[in-house]
Amino acid sequence: MNSIRIPTKAIGLKKSEVNAYIAELVKSHKSKLNELLQEKKILERTKYKLLLEIDDMKEGETVYEDVYETPEFNPDEEAVAAADANVHKTITLINELADQKIESMINRANAQIADYDAVLESLQNEIDTNKEKIEQLLMEVINYLKTNIDEVFSESTKKPDKKAPNREKVVSFADKKISGPKTNLTVVPKDIETNIITSLKSYSDMKTDFNDHISAVLSKEGAKGAVLLVEINNLFIANYFTQTSQEDVVMSGVIKKINELPYNLYTERLSYDQIGIIYDGVSDIVAVSELATVVLEQIQTDIGQDGRRKAELSANIGIALYPHNAQDSKTIMNCAGIALYKSKEKGKGCYEFINEELIYEIKLSNDFRHDIIKAMEKDELELFYQPLFSASDNTLSGFEALLRWRNEKYDRIPIVQIIKTAEKEGLISDVGAYIFKKACLFANRIKEKSGRRIIVSVNFSNSQIEKKDFLDTIKEIINETGADPHYIGFEVTESCFTDCFSENCLKMQQLKDMGITIMIDDFGTGYSTLSYLLRLPVSVVKIDKTFLDDIITSERNANFIRSIISITHDLGLKIVAEGVENEKQRAMLKEMSCDYFQGYYLSRPVSERETFAYL
Structure with a gap:
């Protein structure tokens, strides 16, 4: 055994x-x-x-x-x-x-x-x-x-006998013999590997010890230093390719390398793939950056098998300085965690210092839920509308609804980020319903004043469409507002069909059957765009602005746009060119038989009151 x-x-x-x-x-x-x-x-x-x-x-x-x-x-x-x-x-x-x-x-x-x-x-x-x-x-x-x-x-x-030799005590289930130090107990069933129980010190205990050490360091007069939160990327794959049943081999090797560095460091494992480092006595950004770079270099390793590279070990690091960023262990760890999260947005093998901008973003995120709910209750969220014009006679053909939040606190934040934050906070369904209801009421007024079909389109994200009650919510708002579905458009991107293609296609088909116009937005930004286009229940395709940027100076780009327009027409679909910014672009696109134009050259997004001047 x-x-x-x-x-x-x-x-x-x-x-x-x-x-x-x-x-x-x-x-x-x-x-x-x-x-x-x-x-x-x-x-x-x-x-x-x-x-x-x-x-x-x-x-x-x-x-x-x-x-x-x-x-x-x-x-x-x-x-x-x-x-x-x-x-x-x-x-x-x-x-x-x-x-x-x-x-x-x-x-x-x-x-x-x-x-x-x-x-x-x-x-x-x-x-x-x-x-x-x-x-x-x-x-x-x-x-x-x-x-x-x-x-x-x-x-x-029993009290230990100081004169007695420190013999190792062993307990065997076979013969019940006991030997060993009287302060330790070892059980020996001989068919169980030693790595099943290594210690009762859990990750929670490790984090507690690390926080206690930070507190001890902070209690010293004139305390200064840095806390580095290191996260190993794809550790489970690296563990597999080490060809060992000992799951801590890779992490133990990483910690050993860090401990051997010529710096005054305290190191503790905090979770399966995270390590905490305290660099006491040094809070200079240049010096701490040097340490972070060295740590990343030490971790960077190729894990191989039979002489072939199978996995690449890498890490990301978030850094908080004390007392500059915080003066208690909990806040310091939170700051390092925020910085780690931001470093991963930059890619593998990067480090990031916490700074006032990141802290502001987090505080803003914490306030966001309360503020946006309050904004909807007080009707502070406003829709602007960007017109679409017919290429053949320059007449108004539609409006795209765009959210604006007139709030000094959120003025400098792009509206795309506002939407992403709403998704993260689980509020996108509420915000989406609010926008769609406003757009439906606007479509009613446009229908009444124009006397012809002008489509008001609304953007929807993947997280909205995937909700089980998405169709029910849309139908309920249309019934509540009395909107005509033939005056409504839905703009969706290819990403809406990445994970749940069949299910989301079925939802779009049901909306199309109601009379709603389905549009593919940002067309051309995915490698599988054409295969999606052939299978989706769409009526209109909107070419992404990035394809128009070089259309005047690049013959290849011009040929590409011409081919896209041609194939789209062959499929019986209409096409919109987004981001038209000058007359040369407009003239070239018209010559290519593009159906509709949208862009700042023709009109910026305008308030609801200003839209009626276009009718």
Whole structure:
């Protein structure tokens, strides 16, 4: 039988504390299993997304031929041939501009999936093994404590003999022999690995110790220094490729490297993939930056197998300075955590200092929920409308509703960020319903004053569309306002169909069947745009502004736009050019048979009162 070690915390327990001790033991290992299961979930979700991407890429190669082979789509053979030529010409242009081939993307994705499959298999094996070993271990410990409880506790309460040699005490379940230091207890069932119980010191205990150390440092007169919060990226994959059952090998190696650096550091592991570092006595940004750079370099490692690189170990670091940023341990850790979060937005292998701007963003985020709810209650959120004009005769064809928040506190924050924050705070459904209701009421007034069909379009995000009650909410608002669906447009991006393609397509089709115009916004910004376009229930395509920026100076860009317009018309769809900023762009797009224009050259977004001048 192999040996395992019962933590020293078991010594000195009273009989009444045995059940609590065993419960703590069970809790510790259940936490470990939960971490493994969480890692498995993350991998499975990543693998599933890759499989969806492969499916889309494969369909992108074949769907064009499938569509044009359908007799009822276009019985005119010459038209079919012309459309087919346009399709393949456009595909060629896209591949050249992106400088990527679909086949190579599929191969790379398949290679990633193979790696994920291997890690998933290893994780599942580890989960199953740990479950069996934990159950076996706990039964051994419980049975031993119950059988020998008097002996264990009487032994633990004896005073040590200072003259006696410090012999190691061993307890064997086979022969019940005991030897060893009287301040430590070691249980030896010989078929359980030593790494199942390493210590009862949980991650929570580690964080407590680290916070206590920060508090101790801060209590010193003239205290100054830095706290670095280090997060290892993809640690579970690196652990797999180390080819060991000891899950702490990689993290232990990282901590060892940090401790060997020639700096005055206190290091503590805080969670599965996070390490805390206290750099006491130094709060100079240049010096701390140097340390952060060295730490990142020490962690940067290639994990390989059979001489081949399989995974790259990297990290991100968030940094808070004391007493400059904060003067208590909790605030310092919060500041370092915020900085770590921002560093990951920059990419792997980066560090970030907490600063007043980041703190302002967090405070703003904390206030946001209250403020935006109050703004909706007081009707402070306003819609502006940017007109769309017909390319053929310059007449008004529609308006796009755009949110504006007239509030001094939020004036300098882009409205896109406001929407993202609403999504993060779980308020996007409320804000979206508020905007849509206002737009419906505006559409009613436009219909009454114009006497012709002018579509008022509203932007919707993926998080809104995926809500189970999305369709019910839309129908309820239309019924409440009495809006005519034929005067309403929905603008959605390709990203709305990335995760739940079939489900979201069905929702869009139901809206289209009601009479609502479905528009694809920011068209051309995704690699699978054409395959989506052929399958979505859309009526209008809006070309992203980025494609128009070089249309005058770049013949290739001009040819690309011309091909997109041609293929869109072949599919029976209308096209809008967004971001038209000068007469040359407008003239070129008109010559290419673009249907509608929108942009600052024609009109900026205007208030509702100003819209009636365009009728």
